[in-house]
Amino acid sequence: MEPRKEKVSVTATPAVRWALAGGLAVWTALGFTPLSRPLPLPASAPDSEFSAERAMVTVRAIAQRPHPVGSADHDRVRDYVLGEFTRLGLTPTTQAGIGTFGRYSGKAENILARLPGTANTRPLMLAAHYDSTKRGPGAGDDAHAVAVLLETLRALRQSAPLRNDCIFLVTDGEEDGMLGAALFMREHRWHGEPGVVLNFEARGTGGAATMFETSTPNAWMIRALRRAVPAANATSFAYEVYRRMPNNTDLSVFKQGLAGMNFAFIEHPEWYHRPQDDPAHLDLRSVQEQGNYALALAREFGAQDLNQPHSGNAVYFPTLLTPLIVYSTAWVRLLAWLTLFVIAAAAQSGWVRSVRGFWFAFVLAIPVILQFVVASTAPGVSYLLEWPLVGVGIAFAVWMTAPPVIGFGWRLAVLLLAPAPSFLLIAPMLHSLIVALGPREGGIVVAVAALWLLITVSPQLKLVV
Ligand SMILES: [Zn+2]
Incomplete structure (x- = not known):
């Protein structure tokens, strides 16, 4: 031997x-x-698809100048968004009041619209904020996301209607402390309805859009994410990291009562809340990715019975060679x-x-x-x-x-x-x-x-x- x-x-x-x-x-x-990342679809893309180029029209309209709460530009953006919902065939409403979240408190005026489904179980809700900081026009944070909501609504109206209602909530005062989201959760009559909330954010002007935060239990949402977007960029590592960080977005407020997922891109953080956060610096592929998540998940959750109870969390990560890996x-x-x-x-x-x-x-x-x-x-x-x-x-x-x-x-x-x-x-x-x-x-x-x-x-x- x-x-x-x-x-x-x-x-x-x-x-x-x-x-x-x-x-x-x-x-x-x-x-x-x-x-691999998707290429931005041109304005000539089929009506039922999400096109980043079509969404950019909205981004350019919103992110002309900084539009913080209390500014003339803020009211201009509010009226523009209301007009777009009306143009797309819905009847938008506003909700004005005082929002309070932790040590933050102040005025906010949310914009809401509701797309009725054919046999609603519970609505799904898409959310983004329309206010910016004083320091930049906020093309990434968060005009792109308002554009994502509007382009998603446009595409949904060009395809078979969803089973569930879809609520579009464009919040206000996010930059002042999640005030609009808090106002919605405390006072709005729809606040307890959504079976799931998808929130869209940015902490920069480009890079891969990732699903970085969820409420718990999350296994059912992650499985839905894989069905809707098999190549989704999401890791339970990011979820564990973000959970321990002091950062807040509107989802922090929604999570206190609703199930939800948070989507953002984070490259060029040096332009976050700066004059360079303008339409010219915005990465169209990031907008396309956010839109792909929004539209595919609206169709996925729009077809589910959102009254089902759920339990269990998931470990999840993408690999180059497979769809998103998900296990309990x-x-x-x-x-x-x-x-x-x-x-x-x-x-x-x-x-x-x-x-x-x-x-x-x-x-x-x-x-x-x-x-x-x-x-x-x-x-x-x-x-x-x-x-x-x-x-x-x-x-x-x-x-x-x-x-x-x-x-x-x-x-x-x-x-x-x-x-x-x-x-x-x-x-x-x-x-x-x-x-x-x-x-x-x-x-x-x-x-x-x-x-x-x-x-x-x-x-x-x-x-x-
Ligand atoms: Zn933001």
């Missing part, structure tokens, strides 16, 4: 080294390839035990066969323990530890245990595929983390993520170097 010889033969063959190095290069390239958080703990078992089994055989293998398992013990902490405190983040650990555990186990009779090619295939989850799950987040957190905090997180990438591909690196 010559187990050592067998192991050396894996490390020594130049063909294996080249194959592994090539495989790692391919995974790296795939991991850093951005998710109930699986998180089981997965943690599975990875523990795989790594422990590999470590046990590593102990028998090589001291190096034992030390490797010792290093992996840290993330293996950490995943149990994450599973109970932030299950939405767990996939970033668990799937790479499954991959590294399998690679490690094969490396340590495969007898020579198991084909050489088979072992190589496992070693090539094992780093896939590391690259496909971790690498795509690095860019958005820097944008979201800024270079300093983002840099720290990126360094940790890079270290984690390095640890999880170390079985492969060990055989290449």
Whole structure:
């Protein structure tokens, strides 16, 4: 019996080294390839579709100048939006009063319109705010979203009517402290009706539009999101991060009573609440993505029985190669035990066969323990530890245990595929983390993520170097 010889033969063959190095290069390239994004549809697109170019007409009309609460431009925008709802065949109303949210309080005047369904169960609601700050014309924040609502309404009216009613709520005073949303939730007679709210926001002027926040329980909404937009850009990681941040949007208010999801793009945060947040700097692809979410989800939720009770949260993330992956958080703990078992089994055989293998398992013990902490405190983040650990555990186990009779090619295939989850799950987040957190905090997180990438591909690196 010559187990050592067998192991050396894996490390020594130049063909294996080249194959592994090539495989790692391919995974790296795939991991850093951005998710594909839709092109903005032209104004000539079919009537039943969402066109970013058509929406831009509204953006240009609203975002001519700053239009904060109390300004003449604010009233001009309000009248323009009311006129657009009327032009699209609805009868809009306004709701004026004092909104109060936490330490904020002040005047707001919301705009509401309702598209009747054929057999309403509960309405769905699309929401965006029409006020801007004093410092910029607010093309991204949040004129684009008002345009998304109006273009979605236009497209809905050009296709088969929905089963459920659809409420369009254009709130006021968001920049002064979610005042319009608070006013709606406290006083409006429709406030308890919506079965789900979709809120559209921006914290910059471009980049991929993501679904970054939900109410709980969220599993049913995430599954609907995958049905409506299979390539949706949404991670339960973002949900866990945002949940812990002090930032507020109108959804913070709606969530106190209603189910909902929040959509935004966040690139060029340096232009957020600045004069550059104008139509010329707005990324049309971001508008198209927001519109695709709004229209597809209006049709999805518009067809559902929104009276159904729901329970359970989901872990969810996109990959380059599949539709949005969604599974219940109930699986998180089981997965943690599975990875523990795989790594422990590999470590046990590593102990028998090589001291190096034992030390490797010792290093992996840290993330293996950490995943149990994450599973109970932030299950939405767990996939970033668990799937790479499954991959590294399998690679490690094969490396340590495969007898020579198991084909050489088979072992190589496992070693090539094992780093896939590391690259496909971790690498795509690095860019958005820097944008979201800024270079300093983002840099720290990126360094940790890079270290984690390095640890999880170390079985492969060990055989290449
Ligand atoms: Zn905003």
